[in-house]
Amino acid sequence: MNLVELTINGKTVKAAKGATILQAALKNGIYIPNLCYDRRLSPYGGCRMCVVEVEGQKGLSAACSTQIREGMVVFTETPVVAKSRKAVLELLLLHHPLDCPVCDKAGECKLQDMAYKYGSTSNRFSASRKDEPERLDSPVVERNPNRCILCGLCVRICQDHQGVGAINFIGRGFKTKISPAFEETLDCEFCGQCIDVCPVGALGSKTYRFMSRVWYMNEEEMICPYCGCGCTTNLSVRQGKIIRGRGKEGVGINDGDLCGKGRYGFDYIYAENRLKTPMIRKEGNLVRASWDEALKYVAERMGSIIEKHGPASVGAIGSQRCSIEDNFMLQKFMREAVGTDNIDSAARFGYAKAHKAMEKSFGSDFMPIGWEAPLNAKFLLVIESDITSAMPVWGLNFILARNNGAHLAVADSKETKLVRNSSQWIRLVPGTGVALLNGMMKVIIDEGLYDKEKAQGIQNFSALESSLKDYTPAAVSAITGVSEDEIRNLAREYSSAKSRLVAMTSGASENIKSLNTMLAGANLVMLLGDSPDTLQIPAEFSNTLGMWSAGVRPAEQGKEMQEMLYAKDASLKALYIMGENPIVTFHDVAAVENTLKGMELLVVQDIFLTDTAKMADVVLPACSWAEKDGTFMSAAGAVQKIRKIVKETGEAIPDWEIFVRLSKAMGKDLGLNSVAEISAQVSEKLSTLGKNDLKLSFNPAAYELIENSSSEFPMLLVTANILQHSGALSSLSRNLDSVVSDAYLELSPADAEKYKIINESYVKVISKRGEILLKAIISNEVPEKTVFVPIHFAHAKVNTLTYPAVNGGIPLVPVRIEPA
């Protein structure tokens, strides 16, 4: 990197060529006051607080927008500078309401701090203050236009960084204000990034309104409990209760960025159905019990089942939300105390596919994503995934890559946020991503655009070649609906790019991709001679990768999830579920319900009385993520600490401790009695990950639908997570529910017309497994013959219609819709 040397306040410093004075100063620990600068945004130069003196320069220069030069001599705090800053503050304070006593920002307000630093001004003019009404009409974000100093940070973070553009300046000059179009109610994705960047109290968190003065709170750095990004959210605790979340520059891998879940979703731990005591089913009802009683009960029942049916009749489900330590203890308990290998999790329908694809293709047992991988590629190809929704903060790197000049091609049937921020939208029929990838490879091979030396040396190359013979541009065009030219051009442009990346998600609730889609992605990577890490498939939740790595999956002959829950012959007699809610989040609810009902013993260990817990024989209360110590492993493979920052709820204890006690109750000692002891053993296990040599192999992957649409069920139901929620957990957050609180069915205007469905009316959605009622939203985002439904919501029972899939076929659900 080219460095430039300059002098700031007599100190010689170095900074990258092209940097501004402000950037050079901040990088070298010299603070220059500013109100409209943010490291993530291009300079704006509006507030005029950052003025400095530059030797040889007439007048003052704005540090945020003046580039450094070799030998430049800068003074940031001279009497002239101070006078100018004081003048700017005087101007800002002319109209800024001095309502600090009732402003939630007071104490961390930049304007307040600067006024304090540069001294008060005599009140030389009594100007009229702005008198706009506060806007409290949207969820989680409150706006107070009177306090706004028009720095524009919120507008720019929303548009340029977040890729949304929900607000902008309206009006001109002094009458300028920041508002959604036509002063409508703010209706955005509610990430809250605008709140964090607001230097004053013009934008605030509605859920924190009048909750506390900032100086009464302790701020704790915590790993977010939701997706696999592993962001650090700064949680403010007052009187033992978390009341606010925010991002902070320089903290965590997210460096201050957060999505709505990370910022607002913490309050699920205050849901009303939190479990406070163990419960045992007596005469058909769950009644409170003591820990001793409950553990004794589980130990005895479990013991007798093992005795009667053997340990292989016991199964366990781990949790992608529980810590590595919790999951490690679950599998240790099952393997050592019970003696069963029937251990699996919901990741079977999600991340397990990615893992299997990586294992088969690359011979790798551990492939975390690279946080900055999107920034290192010139051509990014995303297959049927809204990464900005599944992994919101990592997704920002895709938008950033595009802003930096990379080509972002998104193949998706739906107009997602990522599509709106892409360079190229390949709108295909849902579920046909695998066919598109095959079609691209066919063109690449036919036109000799691949890395012949590398690819032909990889096992199964000829099998791949022959498997692609039916994926001609014409055939793929017929399947995907993408034109032959677009397929050809995509193949050519992708293969000729300087550096490349294929990315997709592997969510358990997604039904437009399968193992085959991921294998096809891997095939493309190898065909072009790219490194395996140019295939990026993130693990879904906060500790999916940690759980997986801790051994929550069959190691030998144990049953996988589909055998445990969906097999016709119910061989399992007892099921132990930790932190999972299959009745809501697993596909084909009827089958799951049937299996659970058939258990002789169902133990559910959770923080809530979930729908699954309601069916249990014994319910054990566990601590939430903020009530215990432990570690999560992010999708990028970082093992990060969670800490006990608030008191446990009722008699709840950490999941790992339940296993310590339960094993003792069963007369076995697992030998580990603290987080530290468990961690030590886990790290030993984790240290072996990703150390094996790679062994590449092509795996032909066909496009096939498990169930096809028919005249009876002519439409395809697409399910997925939405940005504001994460599994079923987030639906217990009041904050997030205030944004989206119910499932809905998105359909195209043409289909609405065809089936005579009015916007926001209820529709009946019928598959061969059952029917549900949903509110219809007519939207241009979804193509014809397709309906989109988010999962998340227990009461919507969307999974009544769906079915599980763990292999290559695409599990789209043929449905029929009619007005209800």
Next chain:
Amino acid sequence: MNILLKHIEYPESTELKGYCESGGYKALSKALDMKPSDIVDEVRRSGLRGRGGAGFPAGMKWTIASMDPKKPKYLICNADEGEPGTFKDKPILEKNPHLLIEGMAISAYAIGAEYGYIYLRGEYPEAKEILEKAIIDSYAAGYLGDNILGKGFKFHLFVYFGAGAYICGEETAMIESLQGKRGQPRIKPPFPVNEGFLAKPTVINNVETFANIPYLVEVGAYAYMKIGTPESPGPKLFSVSGSVNKPGVYELPMGTTLREIIYEHCGGIKDGKKLKAVIPGGVSTPIMTADTLDCPMDFVNLPKYGSMLGSGGLIVFDETADLRKVCLRITEFFEHESCGKCTPCREGVGWLSSILKRMCSGEGKPEDVELLLEISKNILGKCFCALGDGAAIVVQGFVNNFRPEMEGRAGAQA
């Protein structure tokens, strides 16, 4: 002096036929036989300075843009003539549109631009129709299009109608507006000549600057420089309004004195009254007193008298004018037109006009004039663009030149 306005006297001057009959489009034909770099050199040698107000040498701008390797390049005509007192581009736009088109076509050829835009003031709807028709006619006659005059030069020209914001006359705000964004100035550098419209090299010149080009090309730099003064060569359009007998647009050589403009060409002050003050170049230039009549109107001499040539829009005030009200009105204009981006302009100019308002309504305080000066000082040189500076120097000009009257002292009316 009859160069820029010469065609106007011919009948049907807005029509292609009238323009050609009075000698139009000959320069374009000549230019297309020259090397583009020769035209750029000729313009640079002529010393032609931009007529929009800042007086930046046009040839310099063209040289930088034509040397930038980035392609494509764009040409923009600043026809957002929106400053009170300035209406000198209006006759060209409304009466002589082909002169502008010809000037732009030659400029485009010189710098290597294939696309040009005329950013037209939103309050000039008549000009819009006239320009659009002239452009259609020029396409039909082969003066615009893919193969101009059969000489293989491609240039397409579009009219973009502004939405009524003065700030869009600032060239970077104009580019933002042209790109469909909110009209707010950009950080410079990069300058438009390197990264302008769609981040490509862009030359932006005023209507009048382009109108100078056909003549300059026709007669060459040497003959052109014989008009005007050595530092400010060429003809200049002055729009004169206010208390004169014959207000209007006058084409005169650069360096013509204020006295000559007011007393010879405009027929002196209305009703034989006494001259009190003159704003020489649109309301963003400081007001001058009656004893500066011998000042030559050009880029070099006006600053010596504490003002600037600006756009050449003179506003003349006689002895009955209430300068406090004038100052208030001008400040209100800037307050209304401030884009709101930077603090000093957005908040400061509003403050200035609030103080002037209370001064005019008799509620002023003794310290108000000092306060005006101090606020102006806090605005001047601290704003993002020149709009706030304009407001500040104007207020300073009023206070410095007419302090007794601004202070409202008895007997100051004289």
